[in-house]
Amino acid sequence: MTTRVTLISPVVTAALREARFDDDVPPDGKALAAARAVAGHLPAAGRVLVSPSARCRATAGALGLVPDGEAPDGWALGRWRGRTLAEVSAEEPDAVAAWLSDPDAAPHDAESLRDLCARVGGWLDGLAATPGRVVAVVEPEIVRACAVRALGAPEQAFWRIDVPPLTATEFSGRSGRWNLTAGRPPA
Known part of the structure; x- marks a missing residue:
């Protein structure tokens, strides 16, 4: 049976407007x-996450x-949480360059891009065992x-x-094979 996962990106916040690494402000x-x-x-949806x-x-x-x-x-x-990309780039240009070019880099002392993709990819693959529709509101980097x-x-x-904020991206699949429909309005 096919699993359909609709990921909704959240609305815009001050952090996004200011190109600031999210600091969890509502x-x-x-x-x-x-x-x-x-x-x-x-x-x-059968499940809402x-x-x-x-x-x-x-x-x-x-x-x-x-x-x-x-x-x-x-x-x-x-x-880097709560700081703007401009601030971090001015203070740590080599670290930002590494972060943007090397999937294993974690100059911010946290999660590398490769680790993020593995963590989130494993979660998506785990949803394949849930037939039907799942709707999840997740950060844009999770969608990516x-x-x-x-x-x-x-x-x-x-x-x-x-x-973009407040858009839907849908993944449909079964047996480890996913199809992607990206960037449509959630309505």
Whole structure:
């Protein structure tokens, strides 16, 4: 039987607007109003999962989703959390260059891109045992890592995938084979 996994990226936050590594600040009312506008238009799901971040939980609530489980947490970026990319680039240009070019680099003292992709890819593959539809509100990097897994792409492809706020990306598959439908509005 086919499993359909619809990943919803959360609404925009101040961190995203400021190109800041997420510091788990909840979204503002305007962003949540955008999610409420599409509430009730998502496909019915046998399971609803939500990443533990404040913006994923708030987005799920605004969409009217009641989670029955947890989706993977976002990318662990250690000491860079809460800082802007410009700040980190100015202070640690070699570290940022390594992070962007080497999937095994973890200059922020946390999770490498390869580790992120393996963790999230394993989660996606585990969902194949759940026939029917799963809807999950997850951070954009989770969507990107799932796309890398579904396409069998190298980790470096992660940097070439854009995931706009409040969009749906669907993975459908069975027996370890995933198809991808990307970037549509959730309604």
